Amino acid sequence: MNMAWRHQLNKHWNAAIFSSPSISSGFVNFSSNGLQWSSGLMLAYRKSPVLTYFLGMAYSYQFSNNLLIPIAGLNWSPISRVNLVADLPFRGQVSWDLNSKIQTGFLYLNNRFTSYIPNIQQYNYLWINERNLSWFTNLKMIRNWWLKFDLGYSISRELYAYDQLTRHSWQIGSQLNGFNQDPAYESSSKGLFLQCSIIYKMKK
């Protein structure tokens, strides 16, 4: 359950503390060994109504790995109806509001997934990272309901499985290359994907 507390420090600065306990495991043989945790502190500086910077630090515990993740990004509307969001190094998005019912743009996303692998001796932990580049279109349907289509290409889909992880390892970074040890199984692929989404928005 992600939980966050935001406090407005003054006219320009906001601070946020967040925590995210989670559990990931096999769908059929669900196991409590898949418990993970992350938490952190964010600071956002609203320079103007169209430009906000943010930075922070997150701590993530994934099985036996302790990870410190620096966070930096911005949300910028350089011209009317164009918005740029960067959440480095995980996400970058440029969007354009064609009108009040159609938005379009491009998204770069590092999509990660880690899980415990239950009931198999040879592999215990799964790590997946997709680097996706997509063209998206948001269509307003009725009231605040939107349909979103992403047509994209996975530049890389890396999948690693580990047997036992080194106890109490520490890393600083974004863990975009797997846990800090050699995997017992690895594969990579690339290719097209299509994503469909239904979104309920309170704003435009």
Place this chain on the structure above:
Amino acid sequence: MRKVLLLLFLLYSADLFAQNFSPLTMEYQFSGENSEIKQTGSIHLFFPVFVTGKNQVVLSPRYKFIGLSDSLPFGNTGFTSSV
């Protein structure tokens, strides 16, 4: 009650990390034949539970599933994550 919830949503500026969040997002993604990751999907909620002048507390539970190829040697083709 519905009006109170709507008011809470409107009071919340939805830019906690300088990004826009939505109260409800459901996603489903499928990939090509040669991909070992066959499909992924998620349901993501985002709602305030406490709002005052300078403080906001929000919850954003998320459920995600991922379906892998049968050819992988993990004995499981479906994995889920609950945040």
